[in-house]
Amino acid sequence: MKKPLPILLLLSLLTGAWSDGEVRFKNAEKAVASKDYPSALSEFEAALTADPDNIQYGSEYRQAVIQAKEYDRCIKFFEKLVADHPNSPNAYLNYGFAYVDKIPAAGTITQVILANTALTYFTKSLELKPSWIAYYTRGNSYLYWPKIFGRAALGVADLEQAMKMQKADSQKRSYHVRAYISLGDGYWKTDQLDKARAIWKEGLGLFPDDIQLKARLSKEGDELKEYIDDVLDPNKRVDTNLQEIWTNK
Amino acid sequence: MTRHARLLLFLALLPFGLLAASPDGSSIRFQEIGEKVKARFLHHTRIFKGPKADVLGMFTSGGSGVAVGDYDNDGFDDIFLVDSGEGRKHHLLHNNGDMTFTEVTDAAGVSGGNDPLSICADALWFDYDNDGYDDLLVARFGTPLLYHNEHNGKFRDVTKTSGLNKFGNTIAVIAFDYDNDGYLDLMFGNYFKPENLLDLKTPNVLPNDLDNAINGGGVTLWHNTGKGTFVEVTEKAGFGKHTGWTLDIGHGDFNNDGWQDVYLACDYGTDRLFMNNKDGTFREVTEKATGYDTKKGMNVDVADYDNDGLLDIYVTNITDEYMKECNMLWHNNGDGTFTDLSKETGTCSTLWGWAAKFADFDNDGWQDLFVVNGLRSAGQENYIPVLVNMITTPGIDFTNVNNWPSIGNMSWSGHQKKKLFRNLGTQAFKEISAEAGVDNDLDGRGIGLGDFDNDGLIDFVQTNADQPSLLYHNVTQPHGNWVELKLVGTKSNRDAIGARAKLKAGAMTLIREVNGGNGYSSQSTLRLHFGLGATQKIDSLEIRWPSGKVETVSVPINKISRIEEGKGVVK
Numbered sequence: 065m066k067k068p069l070p071i072l073l074l075l076s077l078l079t080g081a082w083s084d085g086e087v088r089f090k091n092a093e094k095a096v097a098s099k100d101y102p103s104a105l106s107e108f109e110a111a112l113t114a115d116p117d118n119i120q121y122g123s124e125y126r127q128a129v130i131q132a133k134e135y136d137r138c139i140k141f142f143e144k145l146v147a148d149h150p151n152s153p154n155a156y157l158n159y160g161f162a163y164v165d166k167i168p169a170a171g172t173i174t175q176v177i178l179a180n181t182a183l184t185y186f187t188k189s190l191e192l193k194p195s196w197i198a199y200y201t202r203g204n205s206y207l208y209w210p211k212i213f214g215r216a217a218l219g220v221a222d223l224e225q226a227m228k229m230q231k232a233d234s235q236k237r238s239y240h241v242r243a244y245i246s247l248g249d250g251y252w253k254t255d256q257l258d259k260a261r262a263i264w265k266e267g268l269g270l271f272p273d274d275i276q277l278k279a280r281l282s283k284e285g286d287e288l289k290e291y292i293d294d295v296l297d298p299n300k301r302v303d304t305n306l307q308e309i310w311t312n313k
Numbered sequence: 314m315t316r317h318a319r320l321l322l323f324l325a326l327l328p329f330g331l332l333a334a335s336p337d338g339s340s341i342r343f344q345e346i347g348e349k350v351k352a353r354f355l356h357h358t359r360i361f362k363g364p365k366a367d368v369l370g371m372f373t374s375g376g377s378g379v380a381v382g383d384y385d386n387d388g389f390d391d392i393f394l395v396d397s398g399e400g401r402k403h404h405l406l407h408n409n410g411d412m413t414f415t416e417v418t419d420a421a422g423v424s425g426g427n428d429p430l431s432i433c434a435d436a437l438w439f440d441y442d443n444d445g446y447d448d449l450l451v452a453r454f455g456t457p458l459l460y461h462n463e464h465n466g467k468f469r470d471v472t473k474t475s476g477l478n479k480f481g482n483t484i485a486v487i488a489f490d491y492d493n494d495g496y497l498d499l500m501f502g503n504y505f506k507p508e509n510l511l512d513l514k515t516p517n518v519l520p521n522d523l524d525n526a527i528n529g530g531g532v533t534l535w536h537n538t539g540k541g542t543f544v545e546v547t548e549k550a551g552f553g554k555h556t557g558w559t560l561d562i563g564h565g566d567f568n569n570d571g572w573q574d575v576y577l578a579c580d581y582g583t584d585r586l587f588m589n590n591k592d593g594t595f596r597e598v599t600e601k602a603t604g605y606d607t608k609k610g611m612n613v614d615v616a617d618y619d620n621d622g623l624l625d626i627y628v629t630n631i632t633d634e635y636m637k638e639c640n641m642l643w644h645n646n647g648d649g650t651f652t653d654l655s656k657e658t659g660t661c662s663t664l665w666g667w668a669a670k671f672a673d674f675d676n677d678g679w680q681d682l683f684v685v686n687g688l689r690s691a692g693q694e695n696y697i698p699v700l701v702n703m704i705t706t707p708g709i710d711f712t713n714v715n716n717w718p719s720i721g722n723m724s725w726s727g728h729q730k731k732k733l734f735r736n737l738g739t740q741a742f743k744e745i746s747a748e749a750g751v752d753n754d755l756d757g758r759g760i761g762l763g764d765f766d767n768d769g770l771i772d773f774v775q776t777n778a779d780q781p782s783l784l785y786h787n788v789t790q791p792h793g794n795w796v797e798l799k800l801v802g803t804k805s806n807r808d809a810i811g812a813r814a815k816l817k818a819g820a821m822t823l824i825r826e827v828n829g830g831n832g833y834s835s836q837s838t839l840r841l842h843f844g845l846g847a848t849q850k851i852d853s854l855e856i857r858w859p860s861g862k863v864e865t866v867s868v869p870i871n872k873i874s875r876i877e878e879g880k881g882v883v884k
Binding site for chain 1: 522523524525582607608609631634635636637638695697698701704705707
């Protein structure tokens, strides 16, 4: 009878150490692993309800939503979440991404509406907390708009802000390469090719193995245009997994 | 290996096959001769009244139809051009046989229809009473007009007694014998729901959703009783549930069973494919055949572009800087499914597409493709950013015409160069519009194909909204051999619409079907045209008539042959 006691004690300590949100999140991850998406979505939602501003929960939830193609459910969930927790910048960020995630599944005009709505919530997130991820996200989103809408300059402004923040960061983080790529794309889209090449080169100096920077710097003219147009094609799914944020703090 | 897998394997091997199958070196060339031959006429869109006049004008600027047909049986195809402006007359152009035309509209009595409460949009030649002379139908945002051909160059308005008395905002019409009873029936494609836009009772007439709209006019199907009248059978035939914004209708025998099937191109949402049940009804097969799309379907043309014995479908959509839909080239897999090969074949992007027509312009045995485009060419300012502000307004009601911003003098997908794709015979097309001389930038709408000088090369009329029509004379040299067939039904409908000719010459097996108005806002010649390349001899020519009768005939090359059902070649 002596053996079980420490195990029980350990278990009770462990469960005591985990918040409700963490428990539900673990359950959700298990459900995702077994491709039980209905259970996964419910568990993720419970986890987020317990910890609404958890960027990881929100991001992983959306990845499961993409697998389950339950975009509208996700949007509705975040709508309620931010209504209940109006001061949660990461909840707003994930809310915006929920609209972005739906774009490839929508018609061309609905895509515009979704993209525009996403920008609204990215802006709200920025207003609550002007973070690197919020500037980068909104800035990058502007770049997907065709030139005719004149939004690329707004994207450049946000991405320059993100660049400032990362340059002030004493730690080099793997995801910082994204700002070099996108800011260069923004310069390219606003017809500042020299600045584009300069920022891509600067990025390559810091991230010498980055294939996206190498690809851009190896192309010119129509070939470069074709490459960037392809990258910024709204019909293609954008990788909105924010995993790098918590794996590379 | 499934057909789909075989097709993918074939596409994977394409780069190795391109050179081997390259064409014979002929160059497709056209000369625009509209003015010179008196076939150039300015089209007028309808001008609305009231504060949102320009928005309604824009939504109804799709007309400018053209119908090609030999109304006087003199062996030369004539041209009917539709106008849409209030009080404006259409243009019936009699082909003089020397590649000049004479306008005979007033004498023929077919100038009318653009009254204060109706807008003419499309036209169709078809012999509804099988008397051997093609009659004329003018489709309208309103009730249609049916003119009986009196065999003396004059037409008599028989609309009142025809039974075609139902209001519809009709933008497309086809004639086909859906029940193979020997009489041509009519299907109307209706854009708006049946509200008279010229006498609006409600502002809520525009699409309820810009990608999945279900508040359009759908289609109506009218059965020809054989007694000079038509009876509506839309519900009975299985089309009653379709409430999309129909912009074009294409028919063809997609499963080679001898019965005509129907593809509907719909703006603001899903195109629909209906297969013929052979009992007067149709079943919708969209989900299995193509899947549901959210694009802006504008055109349906039907042809066997890859000479595999199955009819394929080409649909134009909108592909522009601000909207990347891509057209759809539905390759018929022969198992009830279709695969979109527009990207793979290079026919994906034609900007704001309207009519598109397949034809073998250089007689090499492969059907090329001409596509017109362009919505509104006006001032330098672009309507799109203005429109997007409206579209992205939270909770906006798209159906309300008052919510749409005025367009004024702004352009919207204007000044677009037309696209001519040469079929390379390897599941690939090459865009050659500039070198072929057809890269005009007018606001195109319809394409009426016809061999107007009977020289074996297909010419065409291009109609444009608020702009003059163009007539392109095909001057391709060198070009391949050819045959043209004028089919005349006896048990089948007299126009032989739905008849299929299968021609074998050397390694080539080509199929053509007579169609009654496929392609946006335009009807092409009822004659069948085959390019034969260098082939000097036809090994066999088989006609399958809508009646079910199959005949084998022998025709000379480089000639137009008239073939009557049951009699073979008569001229």
